Amino acid sequence: MDLTMTIIIMSGVEDGTQLPFDANADGAINEGHWKISIGRREDNVLRLRNDTFVSRQHAYLHWRDSRWWLEDNSSTNGTFIENKSDFFNDIPVKGIVPIEVGQLFRIGRTWLRIQSDG
Amino acid sequence: MSYVPLKDILITARQEAHRMRHYYLGVEHLFIALLEITNGLASTTIAEYGLTPEYVIDAIRRKIGKGSRHRLWAGIPNTPRTEIVLDIAQDAASEEGRDHIHERDVLLALLDEYDNMPVLVLRALGIDIAQFRDTIFSRPSTSDASQPFVKVDFASSFEGSLSKEELFVLRRMFHGYGQIRIEQLLTGGYTTARLLVVTPTQPDGREDAAVVVKVGATDAILDEAQRYDRYVKGTLPPLTARLEEKPTAPESSDLAAIKYTFITDNSGNPSTLAQAITSWTHSYTQQWLEDSLYNGFGDRWWKQNRAYRFEAWQEYDWLLPPVLTLEVVQSDTTPPGVHILRYPIKRQRVNTLQYGDLVMVENFTVQKVNPERNAIQLALGQGSHLTRAYQVEVRGLDFEQEMYFRGEIVERFVGRVWKTRNEQLRNAARSLEPEFDISGQHIVYNELRMPNPLEHYNALLETTIDSTLSTIHGDLHLGNIMIGPQDSPLLIDFGQTREGHTIFDWITLEMSLLNELIQPLASPGWKGAYEIIEGLISLNRGKQPVTRNNELTDAMSIIVTIRGIIARHINSWLEYYLALSFVSLRAMTWQTLDLDNRRLMFLVSALAMNEFEALQVTGGTYSPHTEAPDATDFMSNN
Numbered sequence: 001m002d003l004t005m006t007i008i009i010m011s012g013v014e015d016g017t018q019l020p021f022d023a024n025a026d027g028a029i030n031e032g033h034w035k036i037s038i039g040r041r042e043d044n045v046l047r048l049r050n051d052t053f054v055s056r057q058h059a060y061l062h063w064r065d066s067r068w069w070l071e072d073n074s075s076t077n078g079t080f081i082e083n084k085s086d087f088f089n090d091i092p093v094k095g096i097v098p099i100e101v102g103q104l105f106r107i108g109r110t111w112l113r114i115q116s117d118g
Numbered sequence: 119m120s121y122v123p124l125k126d127i128l129i130t131a132r133q134e135a136h137r138m139r140h141y142y143l144g145v146e147h148l149f150i151a152l153l154e155i156t157n158g159l160a161s162t163t164i165a166e167y168g169l170t171p172e173y174v175i176d177a178i179r180r181k182i183g184k185g186s187r188h189r190l191w192a193g194i195p196n197t198p199r200t201e202i203v204l205d206i207a208q209d210a211a212s213e214e215g216r217d218h219i220h221e222r223d224v225l226l227a228l229l230d231e232y233d234n235m236p237v238l239v240l241r242a243l244g245i246d247i248a249q250f251r252d253t254i255f256s257r258p259s260t261s262d263a264s265q266p267f268v269k270v271d272f273a274s275s276f277e278g279s280l281s282k283e284e285l286f287v288l289r290r291m292f293h294g295y296g297q298i299r300i301e302q303l304l305t306g307g308y309t310t311a312r313l314l315v316v317t318p319t320q321p322d323g324r325e326d327a328a329v330v331v332k333v334g335a336t337d338a339i340l341d342e343a344q345r346y347d348r349y350v351k352g353t354l355p356p357l358t359a360r361l362e363e364k365p366t367a368p369e370s371s372d373l374a375a376i377k378y379t380f381i382t383d384n385s386g387n388p389s390t391l392a393q394a395i396t397s398w399t400h401s402y403t404q405q406w407l408e409d410s411l412y413n414g415f416g417d418r419w420w421k422q423n424r425a426y427r428f429e430a431w432q433e434y435d436w437l438l439p440p441v442l443t444l445e446v447v448q449s450d451t452t453p454p455g456v457h458i459l460r461y462p463i464k465r466q467r468v469n470t471l472q473y474g475d476l477v478m479v480e481n482f483t484v485q486k487v488n489p490e491r492n493a494i495q496l497a498l499g500q501g502s503h504l505t506r507a508y509q510v511e512v513r514g515l516d517f518e519q520e521m522y523f524r525g526e527i528v529e530r531f532v533g534r535v536w537k538t539r540n541e542q543l544r545n546a547a548r549s550l551e552p553e554f555d556i557s558g559q560h561i562v563y564n565e566l567r568m569p570n571p572l573e574h575y576n577a578l579l580e581t582t583i584d585s586t587l588s589t590i591h592g593d594l595h596l597g598n599i600m601i602g603p604q605d606s607p608l609l610i611d612f613g614q615t616r617e618g619h620t621i622f623d624w625i626t627l628e629m630s631l632l633n634e635l636i637q638p639l640a641s642p643g644w645k646g647a648y649e650i651i652e653g654l655i656s657l658n659r660g661k662q663p664v665t666r667n668n669e670l671t672d673a674m675s676i677i678v679t680i681r682g683i684i685a686r687h688i689n690s691w692l693e694y695y696l697a698l699s700f701v702s703l704r705a706m707t708w709q710t711l712d713l714d715n716r717r718l719m720f721l722v723s724a725l726a727m728n729e730f731e732a733l734q735v736t737g738g739t740y741s742p743h744t745e746a747p748d749a750t751d752f753m754s755n756n
Contacts (some may be wrong), residue, residue, distance in 0.1 A: 011182055011235055013142035013191070016199030033338075052186040078156055087242030088525065104238075109183045111235065 001036060004064065010104060010111035013050045018115070023063070034063035038107055039073075053077040053108030061114075062096065064072065068114055070105055071096040080106040122158065123205070129149045131312050132194055137521045138673045139185035144197045145228060146182050148623065149236035150175050152225050160225055163253050167245050168364025170374065173340045178239050179744040180525035203227045213409055244347065278303045284312065284333050287375045291331065291366040296321035298352050301328060304390050304597060311338065313597070313610070321449055330359065330378040330388060330600060330610055333682075337524065339365050339374035342613040349403055349589050349615045353418035359388075359600060361606035378610045380567060380602050388608060392596035393636050402674055404679040411599065411607045412683050419618050420603035421588045423687060426587035431465070431579040433619045434700035436506035438575070439542040439707060441468055443511040444477055444533030446713065452478065453532060461498055463508050469576060475535045479510055484526040492534065493523050496531070543572055546707040553644050560726055564648060568724040570739075571703050584689045586620045594623040595630035620687045621694060628680045632722070633705070633715045636677075639670045640714075647718040651725055657681065658729055695730035699723050 003023035008092055023029055027036040027045040038046040039058040046061075050056045055075040062069040072079035072093040080090035081097065082104035090106060099105055101116045128143070130151035135143055152160040153171035161171040180257035197202070207228035208217045228236060229251045237247060268289045280288070280300070292298045297319040304313040311334030318326045332339065343365045354360065359378040367374035380388060395403055412420070435441075447453075453476055457467065461478040471477065482496035496509040512533055515522070521583050522528075547556050554563045561570045591598070592614025632650065640646030653663040653674045663674035688694055702722040705711060709718070 008233075010233075011144070011146070013144075013195065013197055015144050015197040015234075016202060049192055052188050052190070053183075087238070088177065097460075109185065111182075 008113050008114040008115050009052040012110045036061040051108045051110045068099050069096050077108045122155050124219040145199050145234045146178050170367040175558045176523045179523045203231050268292050271299045273300045273301045276300050285374045290368050291375050292318050300584050333375040336374040345615045346612045350612050355414045388600045390597050391599040394601045400675050407679050422588035423586040426585050430581045431507050437700050437704040440509040440511040441539045443537040445536045446514045447532045449532045471535050479531045482528050489520050569727040571723040574727050583693050584621050585693050588620045590618045590623045594626045624684045636673050637715050647721050651721050698726040
């Protein structure tokens, strides 16, 4: 599967860092479904080691049906997505929710965003 | 004019990072440091948008959140984005042949980098970034801090006085006018904010139409402006009061002001409904409430009527005093025997807590910071779980040691119970000098036997209610309704405007009518409260109100109209009595309300609980209101 994407870190000590991912090299692919794990532990595809509010295995990003989905993995401090109608009231992620390119999401205290690769 | 150099900005930024336990230097800290420069470029430009630096700073802190005490690295490194922003600033300085970066370079660089949290926060607060940048770019100096002089005059109808601080904010608001005349101080509000009718005069002597100005604590005023933008703007009938301009929030003051302008024909000053109603006939008032107020605003507000099932505490707990007042205990570990409060709250457990008990609260959100009293107010939950319920007050904090900001999520907090809600309510009831026993399950007064609100409110908070939800004003008392030209209704004060229980506004209005119009007609003391209760009882039975006093009976006809409006928005009168129990119990605790009115409010709460229980026990076979739908339907839903 020829699919690439970039995650931009939007807050915390790594704010401004761009992390490119390639479906052929990073994470797991299963029948067109690309899964990227996010967490503090070393074996995560997207590793957030500098945020103590991030759980060891915190959340997953999924590429499925030509769009992105965000899943919280029963994390201690929660996964949140940007609330378009009220910027200061983040929406907690329960189960799997769709997430748009450009929409902010928060893992622990770290804000992130999926960048469109054009 | 000299700009603050980068090295001074970095000192403040590092302090901010440290206070937030971030241990890195991010663009948010740089931006906050820029906002903290007194009369700096950032803060003065923000003020032009009706915001204060403090408000923006707290918004940024809330979005980023505080870090933990655990440090994972040494020193305070710059984030990659900070490096980028400083590079852009350096380029700008070099282009002008300067070696040193200053305030203006950093601010412009932050705006130009664009894709950062401070900029996202500014946008969320309604600031057009391109325009904001242009304003800063076009301003070479920040030397303009002179106090504009506007002459202030007081009309003979004005009673009271204004503080120096209030006058300062008013002068700032009417900058450019030659003179303003304070026509009157509007009363009837329950907040500490001041509502003034002000007539501004142009330098050439022309008078503009009178406006209503609210002066109050900066946070509350800025919140009101945000709520207006979110809920009110675009839902108003053509002829009404509007917030046309951003608030005036001078950086050097704790006060701010907003201005309600009216589309008026200049035919005189607006008055409040509290004033107007005394000269109207009761039948005109009834017709006005129905046609002008209810129908004028109803379509976009109360008539939305979306089905809403809630437990009473979700909508009404916050009206009551804090469930607990805690005295802070310094503790890094979990003390043995501590009671833990976290979402979801077990009410029964909270109720067993007593003076001196150790309590640990987890995951609360800071609602209010009160530096004068060294206290903060916490509400349960966070994010969309945040409810206004279960407020906990924490006192005895050291703000020098630890910083708190509005919207902050507090992971844990240990304190000792200083006061419980039960105690606060009981003290409030005792201060009414009741002529009956308030220690039992029921109160018995004359031939009336009713539930004792102090003993019954807790169980009521657990009740599930099928109701409706709509945009509500949130504080619809007689002082917040102004009368404009052609007696058009002008609503003001949107500090509590929200999505909420539809009939809340009308119950608030009913209580306000009882307090301001009806109670003054009754006898003094408990006797008067009892007279009104008699009238309400007949009304609750679906009859015309009957009291021992004709004037009183006539005035209560207005309550019939209010009840008629409420009847259109309820599934059962259970819903009404439930809400009424809490709205009146809250008013009983208001020190701004006179003693006889607080007595009345206590009895109204008892009567509401009585009707609620009667309606519930008989499963609807006994219905106080003949026009009410059968209450059995409601019972089967439980």
